[in-house]
Amino acid sequence: MASGLFITLEGGEGVGKSTQARLLVDALRSHGYDVHATREPGGSPAAEALRNLMLFGEAPLSTRAEILAHFAARFDHVDQVIKPALAAGQIVLCDRFTDSTLAYQGYGRSMGDESILSLIRMLDGNLGLQPDRTFLLETPREIARQRLVARKAPTDRYEQADEAFHARVIAGFQTIAGQNAGRIRRVDTSSLSVEDVNSLIVRDILAIRAHV
Numbered sequence: 001m002a003s004g005l006f007i008t009l010e011g012g013e014g015v016g017k018s019t020q021a022r023l024l025v026d027a028l029r030s031h032g033y034d035v036h037a038t039r040e041p042g043g044s045p046a047a048e049a050l051r052n053l054m055l056f057g058e059a060p061l062s063t064r065a066e067i068l069a070h071f072a073a074r075f076d077h078v079d080q081v082i083k084p085a086l087a088a089g090q091i092v093l094c095d096r097f098t099d100s101t102l103a104y105q106g107y108g109r110s111m112g113d114e115s116i117l118s119l120i121r122m123l124d125g126n127l128g129l130q131p132d133r134t135f136l137l138e139t140p141r142e143i144a145r146q147r148l149v150a151r152k153a154p155t156d157r158y159e160q161a162d163e164a165f166h167a168r169v170i171a172g173f174q175t176i177a178g179q180n181a182g183r184i185r186r187v188d189t190s191s192l193s194v195e196d197v198n199s200l201i202v203r204d205i206l207a208i209r210a211h212v
């Protein structure tokens with residue numbers, strides 16, 4: 001049996017991650033692959049309960065508590081869902097993972113404070129797995145904001161944050177991509193159609209699959 005493959009999608013809100021996740025599941029299944037699509041925060045029953053607290057809870061957590069809550073959800077998701085799926089040879093497609101904690105809590109909330117970034121890296125180092133490939137979807141914030149208004153989903157805590165926060169998140173993702181150039185592929189979703197973004201990502205995953 002082929003070994004599993006762990007793929008993550010990253011980026012700010014409204015860049016097209018969920019749209020691509022849906023299309024990718026269909027495309028990879030049509031190539032005969034067994035795919036498990038999941039998301040963070042969430043992806044396991046306990047992590048989904050924590051998601052609700054983090055996105056919609058009345059009382060905001062302090063930044064360090066928020067990081068631990070994201071990692072409590074992530075450890076449960078990794079241990080109970082992602083690792084077993086990879087062990088069964090599945091392609092796991094995850095909408096957000098640790099890069100989001102670095103970008104939102106590390107850069108967005110904490111302005112790149114080195115002690116906060118190293119807390120996140122230490123927790124990440126204990127997960128016992130890394131994505132085989134990450135696609136960082138990027139689009140100018142103004143376009144993403146217009147897409148979100150059109151999408152009309154309920155607004156969560158992070159979407160309500162001010163524009164300076166979102167600018168730090170976007171710049172944070174760029175820094176993270178620069179530091180992990182082997183793993184992270186940047187994809188501009190403002191200049192490419194949904195279909196073109198999808199075929200670019202599918203081609204890349206099939207090329208990795210051919211080697212793993």
Ligand SMILES: Nc1ncnc2c1ncn2[C@@H]1O[C@H](COP(=O)(O)OP(=O)(O)O)[C@@H](O)[C@H]1O
Binds near residue numbers: 011013014017018189
């Ligand atoms: N490449 C694209 N070009 C134009 N619109 C897009 C593109 N990708 C996504 N959209 C639209 O933008 C909105 C937000 O996309 P979504 O996948 O929900 O983003 P995310 O999951 O990153 O928040 C949706 O209405 C979607 O149809």
Ligand SMILES: Cc1cn([C@H]2C[C@H](O)[C@@H](COP(=O)(O)OP(=O)(O)O)O2)c(=O)[nH]c1=O
Binds near residue numbers: 156
């Ligand atoms: C995984 C993760 C998400 N988040 C935030 C980013 C998103 O605003 C929110 C998840 O919301 P979600 O609805 O999944 O994202 P999107 O709006 O892009 O479709 O949680 C963090 O702040 N830290 C994390 O570690």
